[in-house]
Amino acid sequence: MRLSQATEEEYTENHQEEVLEKYDKESRLRVFDNKGLAWIVSLTAVFLSLYHLYTSYFGTPVTLQHRSLHVAVILILVFLLYPPFTQSKRNTLHWLDALFALMALSTTVYVFLEYEGIIERGGIPNSIDLIFGAILVLLVLEAARRVTGWGLPLLAVLFLLYGIFGREMAGLFRHRGYAWDEIVGFMYQTTEGVYSTAIGVSATYIFLFILFGAFLQKSGMGQFFNDLALAAAGQTKGGPAKVSVIASGFLGSINGAAVANVVTTGSFTIPLMKKIGYKKDFAGAVEASASVGGQILPPIMGAAAFIMAEILGIPYSQIALAALLPALLFYLGVITQIHLRASKEGLKGISKDNLPEVKKVMAERGHLLIPLLFLMYMLFFSGRTIIFSAFLTIIVTIVAAMLRKTTRMSFRDIYEALENGARTAIAVAVACAAVGLIVGIATLTGFGISLANGIVTLGGQNLLLTLMFTMTACIVLGMGLPSIPTYIITSTMAAPALVELGIEALVAHLFVFYFGIFANITPPVALASFAAAGISGGNQMRTGFTSMKLAIAGFIVPYLFVYNESLLLTNTTLGEGVLVTLSAVMGVVMLGAAAEGFFRIKIPIILRLLLAGSAILMMTPNLLYDAAALLLLLLFLGWCLSRPDFWRR
Known part of the structure; x- marks a missing residue:
């Protein structure tokens, strides 16, 4: 295909391996x-x-x-x-x-x-x-x-x-x-140290889902996601950037490895983004933010949801449902800024002649969706254990791949998938074993409780201050660590501070999980952003800060669901869920416009601040705040409509 040939001309396989080894x-x-x-x-x-x-x-x-x-x-x-x-x-x-x-x-x-x-x-x-x-x-x-x-x-x-x-x-x-x-x-000698819950989850859920990902990759799932994303979004404004978001989100949810995802998908999407006119730093930031966000996206969430279920003792389905809307809001925020940047700079999509057709992509590889659909059925409706569901899904993956010659796995492919799965699991398992030493000492000495008390004391019983201190602790703890060990550490050290202030345990754990993950795109140690800059040729720090800007919804939404649990779609009616979703979607789009400083015309800094404030008000659970946000939005739209250049685009 011409697109892949263009990519190969700009970035060789050797360069991809070099970047991966440098940052991973x-x-x-x-x-x-x-x-x-x-x-x-x-x-x-x-x-x-x-x-x-x-x-x-x-x-x-x-x-x-x-x-x-x-x-x-x-x-x-x-x-x-x-x-x-x-x-x-x-x-x-x-x-x-x-x-x-x-x-x-x-x-x-x-x-x-x-x-x-x-x-x-x-x-x-x-x-x-x-x-x-x-x-x-x-x-x-x-x-x-x-x-x-x-x-x-x-x-x-x-x-x-x-x-x-x-x-x-x-x-x-x-x-x-x-x-x-x-x-x-x-x-x-106990199951509280090296052999703690962390390694227990690694030896069950994590290993099996990494193995599942290895079989999906062998069947050609990565190429399928790329082709499907190209077919669906490649022709739109800034198409390659949207392709990056869609493909990286899906793959990131399955493999949970942000840096590896950046290099694997980014070696294809970043050159395409640069080719249509996106600047180096922005192209790298799109890939980094999209890859990191995959770990908060159901159904698999990089296996973190299964650890959370184990720690909290609640059904996996409850965690996946709670994580769904915040994850979609995160990606909506990224895509909004991508689209507005393309509009501002007059960037087009990819020519239709160079794109695959959805029908052809689905006809050739659509059967690869069967394992994912089967997994969702097993996890949400079958009532079987997660471990048994993962085992059956791996078998279904092998069988489904046999349906077409292009995806059929030979004995050698199956052997290599078994080998690659174990190799990929090494990093997470080692990190979980090391985390067992940390969590073991925290358990033995009561450090976790002491730290939680310290955070609460430092916050002066003020929830907002406590959230900010907790966020900082999570980002610092998460710098340079894989996402799963980061979550285990932060859930032990930081989440209890929020629970102590009366926050529901699931809400507290999702809060620390978000910020532990976003440490990967938060300078000064932003490994996912640095890896993306290595591919794009951009500046590492600028790519990191641009990644943070693109992911701004991900930095704000956790605060909002602490104050407004209905964003997690828990303990809420259908009507309330619809209203919350609509207002949140409007708020995220407004936030994206404020971050990009563009809505058909350039937005002055004062109006950007006003729009950002109204966006946050829109996502809060208070009807009075919603009304104020709508009023501010109408004033902003009135200003836009009064500008002659608004109508010239």
């Missing part, structure tokens, strides 16, 4: 010259995928054994695949890494062999327990450093030191202090 440490993998080593890695990854498929259907071993096996195999893959330093050779395996892999294996072998003894000792470790526990803690820290960078392991080390020396602190965060032996035993 998860992609800096070894490629062995030794075929024997390559097969060991491949078979280990496939074993892990088959193990999780088997246990999703037949049931898992006891919790501690299941989680320890998951962590151990993930650690083995880390030390086999990830070199210790950027300058390290990537075609050979150092003997020390082979030793680390064997040590990782020993930690789960010991749990399986000594399980009854561990249980009988009731959390009081003997000397051998402590040896294997210390090995596990150190291996998790080193694996996290290799996969995610220094930020997460350093945070974990700080928490471990806090657990030991907390008695030396003064004030709110002082605690009695714990010996190293107590901490190691807690981290290794």
